[in-house]
Amino acid sequence: xxxxxxxxxxxxxxxxxxxxxxxxxxxxxxxxxxxxxxxxxxxxxxxxxxxxxxxxxxxxxxxxxxxxxxxxxxxxxxxxxxxxxxxxxxxxxxxxxxxxxxxxxxxxxxxxxxxxxxxxxxxxxxxxxxxxxxxxxxxxxxxxxxxxxxxxxxxxxxxxxxxxxxxxxxxxxxxxxxxxxxxxxxxxxxxxxxxxxxxxxxxxxxxxxxxxxxxxx
Numbered sequence: 637x638x639x640x641x642x643x644x645x646x647x648x649x650x651x652x653x654x655x656x657x658x659x660x661x662x663x664x665x666x667x668x669x670x671x672x673x674x675x676x677x678x679x680x681x682x683x684x685x686x687x688x689x690x691x692x693x694x695x696x697x698x699x700x701x702x703x704x705x706x707x708x709x710x711x712x713x714x715x716x717x718x719x720x721x722x723x724x725x726x727x728x729x730x731x732x733x734x735x736x737x738x739x740x741x742x743x744x745x746x747x748x749x750x751x752x753x754x755x756x757x758x759x760x761x762x763x764x765x766x767x768x769x770x771x772x773x774x775x776x777x778x779x780x781x782x783x784x785x786x787x788x789x790x791x792x793x794x795x796x797x798x799x800x801x802x803x804x805x806x807x808x809x810x811x812x813x814x815x816x817x818x819x820x821x822x823x824x825x826x827x828x829x830x831x832x833x834x835x836x837x838x839x840x841x842x843x844x845x846x847x848x849x850x851x852x853x
Contacts (some may be wrong), residue, residue: 647687647688648685648686648687651711651712652687652710654687656710659710660685674691675698677697696710703717705718705719708722721735738769741764741767741768771821774816775820776820777817779813780813780817784808786803787803787810801853
């Protein structure tokens with residue numbers, strides 16, 4: 637395709653050249669090696685990487701197949717690199733890394749290991765996907781994530797100083813939300829967490845009361 641009229645310092649920032657350069661660097665290949673795969677000259681690949689030229693449909697398909705990414709990703713229409721994740725990203729907004737993590741949690745080779753403080757069960761195995769489901773199904777999981785959102789957000793300016801009060805409140809709320817999540821899971825799974833030195837006793841008792849109240853309705 638003909639070269640673009642825009643200067644290189646503008647076109648190289650566009651999605652396709654920017655992502656192509658990243659993929660070339662990650663794969664640790666030269667422009668000549670990619671050119672050999674595509675059946676074009678090295679100069680053509682150089683123009684692709686600077687945004688001065690755009691590959692035709694066939695060349696774009698070859699690039700996508702070679703790097704195992706979607707054409708939509710190359711063109712900046714989608715953030716996911718992996719074609720099989722497109723529908724998941726569209727419906728849930730998860731990143732490729734998040735999707736890979738969730739898939740990894742379902743692997744039978746990855747287990748949750750814990751130690752019973754009383755020594756009755758020195759090794760407790762549980763698939764990580766089970767733990768993830770229990771967490772997401774908890775009524776307090778959104779509160780937990782909301783607290784993290786506050787903590788990682790920069791505090792608002794208040795005159796010369798930063799208003800850090802929400803940050804400290806969120807830290808305390810994060811701990812409380814985690815206790816509530818564990819207590820809710822324990823109630824659901826029939827686990828008595830109140831024996832653990834009273835660490836979760838209040839949260840456990842509160843969840844038990846809520847459960848009993850719901851049963852009587």
